Amino acid sequence: MAKQTLARSFFNAFRGIKHTLRDRNFVITIMAGIGAVSLSLALGLERGEKIIILMLTAFVLAAEAMNTACERMLDIVTTQHHPEVARIKDIFAGAVLIYSVAAFIIGFWIFGNAFMRL
16 A cells, blocks of 8 residues: 555545544544633633643543544444443543543633633
8 A cells, every 4th residue: 555645634634633523522532622712812821721722622522522533433343232342432531521520620620710800
């Protein structure tokens, strides 16, 4: 197989994001991320705080994308219910939950401090 060009690699990556946009949880995460980034700009957070909010948003989105890819891959492997497949899906969902809870706590702390400064 011939090595693909850098442009083709980017095209495929963006196509992967497009596929992920069909996942409800990914779209909800995007909306929450847009809200958090917008609020960080509206409140005039410090540069470092804005970077943290943006990075947390990106981490949660990446985790959600990996979870979606895993679920789709496992759905191809077996179409019948299998307890181990269900456990693997739960583990990936749990990883997204860990990222999300951590992002929420850190965001709450950053935004809480920003509101106290008002």
